[in-house]
Amino acid sequence: MADFEPVLLRRILKNASPSLEAYRGDGGYKALEKALNTMTPQQVTQAVIDSKLRGRGGAGFPTGVKWTFLPKGHPGPIYLCINADESEPCTFNNRILMDQDPHQVIEGIILSSYAIGATTAYYYVRYEYGDATRATQKAIDECYAAGLLGKNIAGKQGFNLDIFVHRGAGAYICGEETGLIESLEGKRAWPRIKPPFPAVEGAFRKPTIVNNVETMACITHIVERGADWFRSIGVPPDPNNPRDNGSTGPKLFCISGHVNKPGVVELPMGLTVRDLLEKHGGGIWEGKKAKGAIPGGVSMGVIPDTEFDMRLDFNGPAKYGCLGLGTAAVTYFDQDTSIVDVLYNICRFFEHESCGQCTPCREGTGWMHKIVDRIRKGQGRYDDLKILEEVGDQIGITPGTTICGLADGAGWPVKLAVRKFRSEFESYIKNGKKTHSLTLVGAH
Amino acid sequence: MGVLSEKIVADIKALLSRYPSKQAVTLPALHMVQDELRCVPLEAIREIADLLDLAPSEVHDTMSFYGIFRDEQHKLGKTRLWVCRGLACAIRGGEDTLATLCDKLHVKPGGTTPDGQITVEFAECIGVCEGAPAVLIDDRGRPDVTPDKVDGLLAELRR
Ligand SMILES: Cc1cc2nc3c(=O)[nH]c(=O)nc-3n(C[C@H](O)[C@H](O)[C@H](O)COP(=O)(O)O)c2cc1C
Ligand code: SF4
Ligand code: FES
Numbered sequence: 006m007a008d009f010e011p012v013l014l015r016r017i018l019k020n021a022s023p024s025l026e027a028y029r030g031d032g033g034y035k036a037l038e039k040a041l042n043t044m045t046p047q048q049v050t051q052a053v054i055d056s057k058l059r060g061r062g063g064a065g066f067p068t069g070v071k072w073t074f075l076p077k078g079h080p081g082p083i084y085l086c087i088n089a090d091e092s093e094p095c096t097f098n099n100r101i102l103m104d105q106d107p108h109q110v111i112e113g114i115i116l117s118s119y120a121i122g123a124t125t126a127y128y129y130v131r132y133e134y135g136d137a138t139r140a141t142q143k144a145i146d147e148c149y150a151a152g153l154l155g156k157n158i159a160g161k162q163g164f165n166l167d168i169f170v171h172r173g174a175g176a177y178i179c180g181e182e183t184g185l186i187e188s189l190e191g192k193r194a195w196p197r198i199k200p201p202f203p204a205v206e207g208a209f210r211k212p213t214i215v216n217n218v219e220t221m222a223c224i225t226h227i228v229e230r231g232a233d234w235f236r237s238i239g240v241p242p243d244p245n246n247p248r249d250n251g252s253t254g255p256k257l258f259c260i261s262g263h264v265n266k267p268g269v270v271e272l273p274m275g276l277t278v279r280d281l282l283e284k285h286g287g288g289i290w291e292g293k294k295a296k297g298a299i300p301g302g303v304s305m306g307v308i309p310d311t312e313f314d315m316r317l318d319f320n321g322p323a324k325y326g327c328l329g330l331g332t333a334a335v336t337y338f339d340q341d342t343s344i345v346d347v348l349y350n351i352c353r354f355f356e357h358e359s360c361g362q363c364t365p366c367r368e369g370t371g372w373m374h375k376i377v378d379r380i381r382k383g384q385g386r387y388d389d390l391k392i393l394e395e396v397g398d399q400i401g402i403t404p405g406t407t408i409c410g411l412a413d414g415a416g417w418p419v420k421l422a423v424r425k426f427r428s429e430f431e432s433y434i435k436n437g438k439k440t441h442s443l444t445l446v447g448a449h
Numbered sequence: 450m451g452v453l454s455e456k457i458v459a460d461i462k463a464l465l466s467r468y469p470s471k472q473a474v475t476l477p478a479l480h481m482v483q484d485e486l487r488c489v490p491l492e493a494i495r496e497i498a499d500l501l502d503l504a505p506s507e508v509h510d511t512m513s514f515y516g517i518f519r520d521e522q523h524k525l526g527k528t529r530l531w532v533c534r535g536l537a538c539a540i541r542g543g544e545d546t547l548a549t550l551c552d553k554l555h556v557k558p559g560g561t562t563p564d565g566q567i568t569v570e571f572a573e574c575i576g577v578c579e580g581a582p583a584v585l586i587d588d589r590g591r592p593d594v595t596p597d598k599v600d601g602l603l604a605e606l607r608r
Contacts, residue, residue: 065459094535094574132480132517133531135588147578169467172475174515176571191475191501193514209469261537261578268579303536335535336578350536354573361512398487 009238011271012255014223017105023140025147029109034153036229037112044228050119053224055232057242057253062088062217063179063302063331064410065319068248072121074204075212085123086189086203087114087221089130089137090173092182093302094354096334098257098269099218103130103137103206106222107144111168113221115153116228118166121214123382126166129185131173133388142170177358181409182215184360195362196409209272215289223254239273240318248427252330252343258287259334263293263342275321279313281335293339297426301331303351304414306421307344325419326424328417344426345433348418349377355415366412369400373419385434389428394420452492459480459589461500471501479518487525489518500576528606531585532594542595543582547571547606550598553603566604572603 011018017368021027028034036162052067055369075083087110102110113125130138130147145168150152158164176194178184183197186208199334207213227235235254242251252274258281259265263279265287272285278298282288295310306327308315316323322330338347352374361367373396376389399405410440423430432438453461461478467472478497482489489512491505498505512518519525534549547558552570553560561568577583580592585607594602 043549091491091576092574095537097576097578100576118599129575132588134573136590138588167467172476172480174480175517175572176515188471188476189473191472193509209473211469213571259578261581262540264463267537267581334578336540338540342540346542347536350534351540354535357573 009255009273010206011218012149012226013061013102013109013257013355014269014271016109017101023105023144024108025108025144025151028106032229033108034159034339036225037115037153037159039163040116040158040228046120046122048255049116049228052227052232053120055252056223056227057237058220058227058235059234059250059252060173060217061219061223061256061332062327063093063304065250065330068220069215071216072117072205072214074202075214076123076153076205078440079122079212079400081122082125082211083121083123084208084211084444085114085118085121085126086208086213086215087126087127087128087184087218088180088185088215089134089218090177090185091134091218091332092131092177092180092358093334094333094351095259095299095303095336096259096332097259098332098334100134100137101257101269102218102222103141104139107137108148109139109225110140110218110221111148111444113149114168115158115166115225116224117214117216117221124165124167126168127189127208128170129173129179129189130170131179132181138170138172143251145170154446155435171302174258175361177354178360178409178411178429181411184409185215195360196411198408200289219257228256240320248370249320252320256333257343258285258317259332260337262298262336263289263290263339264288274318275316275440276312277313278308278315278317278335280330281317282313282337285335286335287347289337289339291339293341295337296340296342297338297344299334299336299418300327301329301348302414303335303336303354303418304328304410305331306374306417306422307347307351309425312425326421327371344422344429345377347382348422349374349381352377352415355405355411359415363407364414365400365406366415369396370414373397377419380430380433381439383433383439385430387434389434390423390430393423397423414432451494451496452486452490453482456486457485457498458500461497461560469588472503472507474501475503475508476515479508479512483518484527487519488521488523490521492546505562523559524561524565525586526565528566529568529570529585529587530606531570531572531576532558533577533581533583534571535578537574537578538581538583546582546584546594546599547601550603553599556571567603
């Protein structure tokens, strides 16, 4: 593969100023100008469909196709919600885009609103991202002052758009798109039963599109450089499988954990977990060996180092039993890390974040946390592993027992850890081994 | 005289035009109150409910769902210091940072120093994982807070 030139991080890597003036100096808002002067909203949507862009928020749904689910000829309002809840553990790519190049995202939001006919966009940002919130708000204010937001945007008669930043309140479940909508409406963030999908009935009971921040940034470049350009990057759809959408376009990968060079990198999809570690993450720290990795945020599962040939694209992780590519946030852990501790950390997270609406999720995440805790403390029982696998298999929208995918994400790492690292769990149970590669403090 | 300042009341009213429902202003209103009062007193809930044409219980229902809001009995200190316990931080010593902080301040996670200066809490991943172990100072991330940096951080916060 020829050396890939970053697009989403282009300005960030050269430390360019986030100001409107600097963004424009680098060619910013040219895509908007192009769309408003030469393309109909339908043509923008078609370009997004043709690009094969898949949502970057975790589910990988084809973005252009989702937009076509909006009712035709709807009198409005239609809403766009930008999902900046980014709470999947070990994920921080949205934050970097918002902090350091907010106009790139905003240009994508204006373009997307033009395509789908939205006149209000709610930018839902997790509370923890204070600096990103302020950078985004500043950029929005600049846009209003420059006529890029408000009425008759950039001189285009009748094209109006407001963007309102809405701050979250520290709950992972607000990232689930209908949880986000409920939260935006001022309620507890209880995900809704689907259908109806948000495109038909979303925020304030109106048709709504929810898209991730990185997805928005991609839109800017698709309009600017064309669908063919976008599709030429990464893994093309399998021509023999009409249901495969491929893994096209640039993608941000978050690298964290026991590596020498944690950070975010932009690459075409399809590279292996090993290449990401060795070529971009600087290898495992302290000269140690890797024991395993979390391939795409903790919801996707966990793999041992013997599976580092896994390709990081929308199809790769499933070949190793993982839930998917998720947020493409890879966390590596070294040979001295206890897998039981890693799993304990993950289970604690999901019990804490389950919204409590569905019994299998509320109770299941609690049981898994409790069981892994007792294994960790050397009090594991022989059938604990069986129970963990059973619960892991039974909670979620995949088996059909819960309303949202949080439960799938809670079950997946549990069942994969037990299956892929069984002997380590067994040695804890047999030997009453206690752990301590992590210190764990009170209040659990 | 209510507990909401005139400014907050005006700010809440100014947001109403952004949303098709008044209830949507609940979270922004709760944030404004907590930012100013370091908690959301019951009386503030009643006043927010009044402004948004809701029952106080509706506001309370929303507020209590989100762990971020504090009632009067659990008022925040001047600075809220969240220590990340997410996976990327935990495997790089994040829980040691939390333990060190709690030790030095003689508080448990969730507690506030008696002088009302600092509240220490754990947080789930705060999205600064490239700088693990990371903390959040109110709403700003701070990377690389290993236990040996705790003294410096506390001195900075107390300044
Ligand atoms: C528990 C849970 C948490 C989620 N968190 C996020 C999130 O923080 N950000 C995000 O963009 N999508 C998140 N998603 C996915 C959203 O539901 C939705 O698919 C996505 O925002 C759509 O945008 P995209 O198509 O641009 O990816 C989450 C899903 C689930 C089930
Ligand atoms: S699966 Fe879990 S998080 Fe999702 S709606 Fe049900 S209880 Fe809530
Ligand atoms: S795990 Fe601590 S910031 Fe992400």
